[in-house]
Amino acid sequence: xxxxxxxxxxxxxxxxxxxxxxxxxxxxxxxxxxxxxxxxxxxxxxxxxxxxxxxxxxxxxxxxxxxxxxxxxxxxxxxxxxxxxxxxxxxxxxxxxxxxxxxxxxxxxxxxxxxxxxxxxxxxxxxxxxxxxxxxxxxxxxxxxxxxxxxxxxxxxxxxxxxxxxxxxxxxxxxxxxxxxxxxxxxxxxxxxxxxxxxxxxxxxxxxxxxxxxxxxxxxxxxxxxxxxxxxxxxxxxxxxxxxxxxxxxxxxxxxxxxxxxxxxxxxxxxxxxxxxxxxxxxxxxxxxxxxxxxxxxxxxxxxxxxxxxxxxxxxxxxxxxxxxxxxxxxxxxxxxxxxxxxxxxxxxxxxxxxxxxxxxxxxxxxxxxxxxxxxxxxxxxxxxxxxxxxxxxxxxxxxxxxxxxxxxxxxxxxxxxxxxxxxxxxxxxxxxxxxxxxxxxxxxxxxxxxxxxxxxxxxxxxxxxxxxxxx
Numbered sequence: 286x287x288x289x290x291x292x293x294x295x296x297x298x299x300x301x302x303x304x305x306x307x308x309x310x311x312x313x314x315x316x317x318x319x320x321x322x323x324x325x326x327x328x329x330x331x332x333x334x335x336x337x338x339x340x341x342x343x344x345x346x347x348x349x350x351x352x353x354x355x356x357x358x359x360x361x362x363x364x365x366x367x368x369x370x371x372x373x374x375x376x377x378x379x380x381x382x383x384x385x386x387x388x389x390x391x392x393x394x395x396x397x398x399x400x401x402x403x404x405x406x407x408x409x410x411x412x413x414x415x416x417x418x419x420x421x422x423x424x425x426x427x428x429x430x431x432x433x434x435x436x437x438x439x440x441x442x443x444x445x446x447x448x449x450x451x452x453x454x455x456x457x458x459x460x461x462x463x464x465x466x467x468x469x470x471x472x473x474x475x476x477x478x479x480x481x482x483x484x485x486x487x488x489x490x491x492x493x494x495x496x497x498x499x500x501x502x503x504x505x506x507x508x509x510x511x512x513x514x515x516x517x518x519x520x521x522x523x524x525x526x527x528x529x530x531x532x533x534x535x536x537x538x539x540x541x542x543x544x545x546x547x548x549x550x551x552x553x554x555x556x557x558x559x560x561x562x563x564x565x566x567x568x569x570x571x572x573x574x575x576x577x578x579x580x581x582x583x584x585x586x587x588x589x590x591x592x593x594x595x596x597x598x599x600x601x602x603x604x605x606x607x608x609x610x611x612x613x614x615x616x617x618x619x620x621x622x623x624x625x626x627x628x629x630x631x632x633x634x635x636x637x638x639x640x641x642x643x644x645x646x647x648x649x650x651x652x653x654x655x656x657x658x659x660x661x662x663x664x665x666x667x668x669x670x671x672x673x674x675x676x677x678x679x680x681x682x683x684x685x686x687x688x689x690x691x692x693x694x695x696x697x698x699x700x701x702x703x704x705x706x707x708x709x710x711x712x713x714x715x716x717x718x719x720x721x722x723x724x725x726x727x728x729x730x731x732x733x734x735x736x737x738x739x740x741x742x743x744x745x746x747x748x749x750x751x752x753x754x755x756x757x
Contacts, residue, residue, distance in 0.1 A: 389578060391570070413439030415529075416501040418483050420447045422459040423594070423721070424469040426572070426640060427537040427562075429647035432475040433571060434531040435505040443499055444476050445483030455485045457731065460543075460724050465597040472600045474574045474649040489521040496527070505529045536562030542594075542635065543732055546725045549631045564639040572646045579612040579652060585671055589616030589658045590678035591623045591716055593634040595644035598717035599679075603650045605708050606676045614670055615651050616658025616678075617642045626681035626692075630719060661695045667702070675699035677707045679716040 321344050329341045417435045421428055421444075436442040446467050452459050459466070463481070471479045480499065484491065495501065504522045508530045511518040522528045579585055588606045592599055592615065607613045618626075620638050627633035634641065642654050659666060662675055680692060699705040725732055 412441050413502045414441045414443060414500055415439040416443050416504050418445035420452050420459055421466050421470055422461050423539050423542060425537060425542060426643035426647060427534040429473055430534045431531060432473050436475045438503055438505055438529050441477045442475055443478040443480060444470050445480040446470055447485045448482045451485035468597040468600055472648050474647060486518060492522060503527050503529045505531055507531055507533045509533060543725060545635050546722050547729060549635060549722055572643055576652060583612045584610035584673045586610035586613045586674045586676060587670060587672045588676040588678045591618050591634055592641045592645050593636055593718040594721045596717055596721060600648060603648060607650045609674045609706060612652040613650060614653045614655055615645050616655040617645060619657045622660060663698050673704060675705050681716060
């Protein structure tokens with residue numbers, strides 16, 4: 286390319302020099318004016334001082350080289366630039382495909398490693414069974430991550446869900462009912478079994494009986510101590526060598542989320558959802574767990590929505606949608622879209638796009654997630670995702686027939702194709718996040734006091750861990 290470029294410049298220079306002799310006198314005189322000749326003489330003096338050998342180039346030669354170079358560059362861009370753009374596009378496409386292959390192979394490798402662990406445990410006589418317990422009130426992706434980490438200590442995760450009665454005795458009534466909390470834990474892709482009605486504070490005797498009955502190998506909890514009446518709840522298990530700890534999921538907590546909901550009403554200033562949780566690409570991949578890819582023969586079901594404060598109603602909706610096919614893709618709307626569609630109800634969403642996506646990914650009935658899902662489900666979306674069924678998700682609009690009609694229009698293509706489905710009203714309807722927020726606001730004063738106390742503990746935890754000094 287360099288030699289061709291040099292040859293092109295030389296040929297243009299020769300051609301221009303021949304043509305230059307035929308230029309009209311006016312242009313020739315302009316090039317050879319006294320001012321130009323004065324500059325040429327000054328240039329020759331400088332070249333002589335610097336030690337350059339004669340003959341020195343004159344202004345005419347310099348202009349011809351400049352014209353030839355410019356012409357060569359223009360021709361090079363016209364002739365080869367298009368080829369380079371096409372090549373760049375091909376490389377970008379190949380890179381995208383390669384990344385998809387790498388992601389698929391990584392998922393396959395993780396699945397093989399999981400199966401190898403199970404085979405090793407089977408050869409040893411049994412699978413390693415892990416136990417975790419908690420209230421799991423207002424369950425969020427932090428809990429899902431804890432389950433993921435807990436299960437990594439073995440092959441099966443058994444989760445005990447504290448009863449509302451014992452939670453109320455120790456720290457006040459939970460926001461969600463027993464059914465709601467059990468349903469959410471049971472729907473987590475990392476949970477294998479659920480034990481209902483576990484007391485909030487377990488005695489040594491109760492825990493020992495539970496471990497024997499359910500063949501528990503290890504009890505797992507976060508790395509923060511659990512002290513009740515000055516005693517470590519898990520001291521007995523630690524003495525037995527049956528205790529394992531996991532790192533705390535930093536950047537998210539129930540306290541933080543409740544605080545966001547307390548600010549979510551039509552009278553507060555507009556705010557964007559915020560989180561300190563570091564949502565890296567590796568976290569998204571780890572949350573996928575054993576999520577596979579749809580087979581060519583699979584019937585793909587698509588359902589979208591805000592999925593804000595992912596709860597039991599969301600789980601039931603997705604579970605029923607899955608009955609219509611083999612593989613469910615959940616579209617998660619952007620923060621801006623949710624805010625615009627919910628502005629009459631308050632400052633939504635409570636959780637940002639990636640937080641909501643992580644919560645959805647944690648559900649065992651979900652096959653894949655479409656981030657920043659489009660409002661209108663057009664033919665491009667249906668064809669590119671190979672969608673067989675489009676299910677109506679939760680609605681943003683309430684008691685407004687005109688706006689409900691506008692919302693339904695986004696399903697027009699699916700309706701024309703005959704693939705649109707509406708589930709029973711008990712599985713859909715108005716977005717359930719509003720009901721959760723209302724529960725918080727009904728007990729606003731109690732939660733404000735509770736948050737202040739727990740936030741002080743969380744701040745102390747992070748201050749100690751990261752050596753932060755707060756201004757007084």
